Structures are given as C-alpha cells and as structure tokens.
Amino acid sequence: MGIFITFEGGEGCGKSYQSGELYRRLLANSTPVLLTHEPGGTLLGETITKWLKWHKEFTLSATGELLLFNASRNQLCNEVIVPALNEGKVVICDRFSDSTIAYQGYGRGLDFGIIQSLNRLATDGLKPILTILLDIPVDCGFARKDKTNQDRFEAEGITFHERVRQGYLKMAHNEPQRFFVVDATRSKEAIADIVWQKVYAELAKYK
16 A cells, blocks of 8 residues: 655645655655645546636535535545555645645534545545645735636635634644644745655655
C-alpha cells in the first residue's frame, strides 16, 4: 500500500505550487509518485468543478455543493487515488475531504455529522496519513489572488473565509498526529524546504 498525503488551506495559501514542488522533489528522489487535485482529477470531476465554481446560470445550495464535491471525490478515489496507492505510490492530493469540512461545514454551516458520513461514503473511509495545512491570514491570501476572475468560493465575503480558516485550525488542533501546520506567509522556497523535510521524515517510517 502506498502513502497518501494531502495539502489543505484557504484561498491564496499556495497549495498548488507546494503540492507540485513536492511532486517534483519526490520524482527527483526516484520515488513513485502521483499528483492529483480536488475537485476534479477525472473527466467527471472536471465537469463537476465547472458546475461548482464557474457556472452562473443557476443557484447552487450548500447541500448541493456537498453532494457534488463528494460525487467528484468518489470518482477520484475509485479511478485515480486507490489504484495508485495499491501500486505502492506516494499520492499527493491538492485538497481532499478536509476541504469539505472546512468550507461546507465551518464556512456554510452544514451539519458536521452529515458531512463526515458522506465523506466516509465517498472515500470508503480513506484518510491521508499526512495533511499539510498551509495557514495564512485571509487578507494576505487574497492579496495574492487575481480579483478580476474569482470563482464562486473566492467571491464569498471575508467572514466566510475567516470561518474556513478557523475551521482548518480547529481540525489541526484536534488531529495533531495527522496535520502539519506551516506558516504560509513565508517564502515559497522556505515552505517547500519545510514540507520536504517533514515528508522525507514521514517516508522514512515506511522503509
């Protein structure tokens, strides 16, 4: 069985860059690795992503978001993540089920029990062994973003994103054995080194 690592965090925290940088370092280290992302990562998932983030023709409820994210997640697990783990690969995923707890739970206010039940159903109980949380103040994160082309979530108010950030920090506090919190206001080079040291030490446990 392989090793499952996820990246989480609010808008502008640098997840995409850091997950890609970790992927490149693992490749350079001759480690079998796969990089994917949520929502998306499959043909179905990319279609759902357009509905979730970009379509303006209809109004999507918080419950609708929850169900669509988990439909995309289920396809990603079955088609991409689990097969790669069964091949013994390190799988890196830019967002996973913790995003749903943060955004639809803490952000939207949906019932946590329902969210967790749907997450378990969609993933068949799969959880990462390491979740790297890139924590950044909301205003700093948005200062990095392109404000001319915001998706539905980026366009939410500051108070929504503050709830999301605090939700992530609560999750990290509740599961310190899985979450690794990194100050995302640091330079991307410094963050990449911190992440690499943590992941390298984690991988050594499985050799």
